[in-house]
Amino acid sequence: MVGDSYNWLWNNPVTREVARCPKVVGDLLHWGYSKGSGQEVVTKVVEVVPTDMINIPSYARWFVRLAGVSGASAVALGAYGAHVFYRREYPEELKQVYETANRYHFLHTLALLGVPLCRRPRVAGSLIVAGTAIFCGTCYYYALTGSKNVRQYTPYGGMLLIIGWLAMIL
Incomplete structure (x- = not known):
């Protein structure tokens, strides 16, 4: 009172x-x-916080840190694309591939933030990290160099991303 x-x-x-x-x-x-x-x-x-939300394993928190690194690199690569890459005389196909790689890079960086909330964060996080690295990495490489040597691995990265999303529901 x-x-x-x-x-x-x-x-x-x-x-x-x-x-x-x-x-x-x-x-x-x-x-x-x-x-x-x-x-x-x-x-x-008094707000009661569910105990399972507090008990996020420490190894799962590494995916949040990876999301920070991935997000920073996605922003840097997006800025490079907007200020340098798109202004140069490259074929339109390469510019679209670069834009796709950057978009998927951003989206799957955000997905990494939700990984610690999964029941099996090691599985889902590892698949999403590997899929992002392979899919976006090969797309960035192709867009920047024009070399099709690594394009054959891009679908494998996409499959890992799909499986990573499905692993989040396990």
């Missing part, structure tokens, strides 16, 4: 909302009036 000496503080709506901001999980305060007395009452709202 809030005492009378603090009424000036609690009647200010800005102060009340700032005080409501949780400092830690489960630290949210709720103001209301008790039914019988009509006095203002402050209660602490």
Whole structure:
């Protein structure tokens, strides 16, 4: 219960909302009036976090770190494509391949962020990392060099990506 000496503080709506901001999980305060007395009452709202969400194995957290590295490289390669590669006189096919590689690179970087929430993160994460490296890597290589030597491996990378997505539902 809030005492009378603090009424000036609690009647200010800005102060009340700032005080409501949780400092830690489960630290949210709720103001209301008790039914019988009509006095203002402050209660602490406790949020219960499911235990399985806290128990993410440490090896699964590495996929989040890999997603950070992969995301940074996808942004760098996207910037290179936009500012250097697309402005040069390359065939339109190579530009489309580069754009496809960059798009898939970004999408599967985001998929890596969800890997720690899977039941079998090692399997799903490893498949997605390998598939992204093979699929996007061969596409980037072909787009940048024009050499078709590694294009034969691109479908294998795509299959690993598909299997990686399916492994997320196991």
